[in-house]
Every structure is written in structure tokens, then in C-alpha cells.
Amino acid sequence: MSDADHVLPGAQGDHVTRIQAALVTLGAGVIAADEVDGRLYGPTTVRAVLAFKGPPRNILGPGQTTPDNIVGKKTIAALDIEIVAFENRPPPAVVSLFVSLTHEGSPHDHTTCPVDGSGHPVDHIATPVNPGLGRKVNIGGEGETRYQGFEDFVTDPGVVGGPPRPLTDTVVSDTATDIALRSAPISTRGEREIRRIAASGARLTIATNSFTLPKMEQIVQRLSGVVIERISLPDTSVPDGLGYQILVVVLPIKL
Numbered sequence: 001m002s003d004a005d006h007v008l009p010g011a012q013g014d015h016v017t018r019i020q021a022a023l024v025t026l027g028a029g030v031i032a033a034d035e036v037d038g039r040l041y042g043p044t045t046v047r048a049v050l051a052f053k054g055p056p057r058n059i060l061g062p063g064q065t066t067p068d069n070i071v072g073k074k075t076i077a078a079l080d081i082e083i084v085a086f087e088n089r090p091p092p093a094v095v096s097l098f099v100s101l102t103h104e105g106s107p108h109d110h111t112t113c114p115v116d117g118s119g120h121p122v123d124h125i126a127t128p129v130n131p132g133l134g135r136k137v138n139i140g141g142e143g144e145t146r147y148q149g150f151e152d153f154v155t156d157p158g159v160v161g162g163p164p165r166p167l168t169d170t171v172v173s174d175t176a177t178d179i180a181l182r183s184a185p186i187s188t189r190g191e192r193e194i195r196r197i198a199a200s201g202a203r204l205t206i207a208t209n210s211f212t213l214p215k216m217e218q219i220v221q222r223l224s225g226v227v228i229e230r231i232s233l234p235d236t237s238v239p240d241g242l243g244y245q246i247l248v249v250v251l252p253i254k255l
Contacts, residue, residue, distance in 0.1 A: 001073060002073075003072065003073065006071060007019065007041060007070070007071035007072075008069070008071075009041050009042070009043075010040075010041060010042075011040075011041040012039050012041070014039060016039050016041045016045070017036075017211070019079070020036060020045055020048075020214055021211045022082075022083050023045070023049065023052055023079075024048070024213050024214045024217065025232075025245070026052065026079070026082050026083070026086065028048040028049070028051045029044070029047055029048035029051050030048075030217045030218070031044045031045050031048055031214045032044040032218070033214075033215065033218040036214040036218070037215075041071075049067075049069055049071060049075070050067050050069060052078075052079070053068075053075060054066075054067050059074050059075055059078055061074075086232075096129075096229060096246075096248075097129075097130060097229070098203070098205060098228075098248040099126050099127065099128055099129060099205060099207070099229075099231065099246050099248065100124050100126065100128075100129050101125070101126075101231070102124070103123050103125045104124060105127055105129075105147060106129050106147070106148070109147075112146075113143060113144075113147060114142065114144075122142065122143055122144040123144065124144055124145075125233065125244065126182060126205075126207035126233065127144055127145045127180065127182065127205075127207075128148060128150070128180050128203075128205045129148065131148050131149060131150070131177070131178040131203075132177035132178050132203065133177065134176065134177030134178070135151070135175045135176045135177060135178075136150040136151065136176070136177070136178040136179075137150065137151060137153055137168065137176045137178070137179050137180070137197060138150040138152050138153070138180040138181075138182070139153055139154065139155055139168065139179065139180065139181050139184050139190065139193075139194070140152075140154060140159075140181065140183075140185075141153070141165070141180065141182070141184075142162050144182070145182075150178070153165055153166055153167065153168045153171065154166075154167060155167070155168050155186065155189055155190035155193040156187050156190060168193045168196075168197055173196050174196075174197070174198070174200070175197060175199055176197040176198055176199055176202055177199050177201075177202055177203065178202065178203050179194060179197070179198060179204045179205070180204075180205045181194075181204065181205065181207070181208075182207040182208075183207065183212070186216075186219060191219060191222060194223065194251075195223065195251075198251045201250060201251070202250075202251045203248065203249070204249040205246070205247075205248050205249075206219070206220070206247040206248075206249065207244050207245070207246045208245055209245070213245045216247065217247075220247060220249055223249070223251060224251075225249035225250060226250050227248065227249055228249070228250050229247075229248040230245070230246065230247055231244075231245075231246040232245055233246065
């Protein structure tokens with residue numbers, strides 16, 4: 001609320017992370033991995049800020065004709081207003097060929113599904129639907145995609161939380177036609193494993209909340225995938241969440 005507290009390039013901290021998350025959520029741009037990891041207001045964050053402050057918003061200071069790279073009171077207010085609208089938007093009137101848009105998932109017998117801590121069947125929102133005929137791998141899964149024939153794996157040893165799951169090391173290279181990734185942290189090793197196990201034209205479904213979306217966007221870029229569907233869904237299960245961002249990616253054909 002103070003002009004003296006505006007945020008400039010070079011700033012670092014959790015407040016920068018929140019600005020980055022809001023910018024990516026509102027479609028202002030993709031932010032580099034080192035800036036996301038370092039919570040740094042660097043060049044790609046500047047680019048997203050300038051895109052956000054430019055047309056059609058035209059967030060300008062006195063006497064300005066083009067936006068500057070300062071995140072000040074006007075910019076924060078605009079981000080807040082649009083994020084509140086994002087959080088409170090009605091459920092999307094969309095149909096997806098690739099993911100479930102409901103917590104129930106595709107019609108199936110829920111009594112066969114694992115249960116959560118409250119004894120209810122696991123949540124199936126943003127899980128893949130209509131998978132292919134090949135091997136189906138859910139990285140970090142806990143049974144929520146089992147009804148679609150997915151097997152749960154982890155890419156790194158020593159994963160904390162969730163039931164014991166085998167490493168993707170046991171999956172034969174170039175055999176996974178469908179790979180699901182739902183709010184699971186992915187390491188450099190994990191990215192290598194996705195590349196290794198993916199068959200030609202494999203489909204990768206990523207569902208994540210907006211705070212981790214910048215990192216997931218970087219994964220997609222590094223995988224050289226083509227996003228064939230992008231959906232935003234409100235996520236009421238996370239008090240401070242901005243919703244699910246769902247990316248359905250087709251990986252390039254392997255040479």
C-alpha cells in the first residue's frame with residue numbers, strides 16, 4: 001500500500017513467488033525455472049509484468065505512455081482484482097476429451113477405489129480419461145487413476161508420503177503411451193524418466209495448482225511437448241490455492 005514498497009527487478013522472496021504465480025495464472029507469460037526456484041524478480045518475470053501492465057490494461061504512471069517494470073500499488077491492485085475474479089469464477093462450461101472435470105471421474109465402481117483420510121473414495125478431478133491402449137503410468141499416484149488402468153510409480157527413491165510405489169526404473173523404455181502427473185514434485189531425474197519411458201506420441205497429463213504452475217510450464221518446455229489442451233478449474237480443497245491448471249501435452253515422436 002506504500003509507494004516506497006514497490007517491487008523492482010532484482011527483488012527476491014516469497015512476495016516475488018506470489019507475483020509470479022499470479023502472472024502465470026492470468027496468462028501473462030512463462031517464467032524461467034531459475035527465477036521460480038530462486039524466488040527472483042528476473043528478466044522473464046519482468047517480461048511477464050510488462051505484458052500484464054500493457055494493453056488492454058495499460059497500467060501507467062503519471063506522464064507514462066508505456067508500462068514500466070515496477071510492481072507497485074496499481075499493479076498489485078490489478079493482480080488482486082483479477083485473481084479474486086479467477087478464484088470466484090463459476091465452474092467452466094467445457095468438455096474435455098482428456099481429463100475428468102468432476103471429482104467423481106468417469107463412471108465406474110467407486111467401491112473399488114482407495115479411500116482418503118476421511119474414508120471417502122479418492123478424488124478423481126483432473127485425472128486422465130480415454131487413455132490409449134499401451135502402458136499407463138501415474139507418477140506419484142495414489143490409486144486415483146487406477147480406474148482408468150494406470151499403474152502408480154515414483155521417479156526418485158526416498159519419496160516421503162503416500163503408499164509404497166515402485167520406481168519408474170522398472171518400466172521398459174519407450175512403452176508408456178499415457179503418463180499422468182498430478183501435483184507431484186518432479187526432479188531432474190523425473191524429467192529424464194518421463195523422456196525415457198514415453199512412447200512415440202505419448203500423452204502427458206499434468207494437473208497442478210497455480211503456485212507450482214511456473215515449474216510445470218518449464219517442464220513442458222524442456223520436454224518440447226505440444227500443449228493440446230489447457231484448462232483451469234477451481235480447487236476448493238486447498239484454502240490458499242488458485243485452482244487446478246491442467247495441461248495435456250503430446251510428446252514429440254522419438255527418433
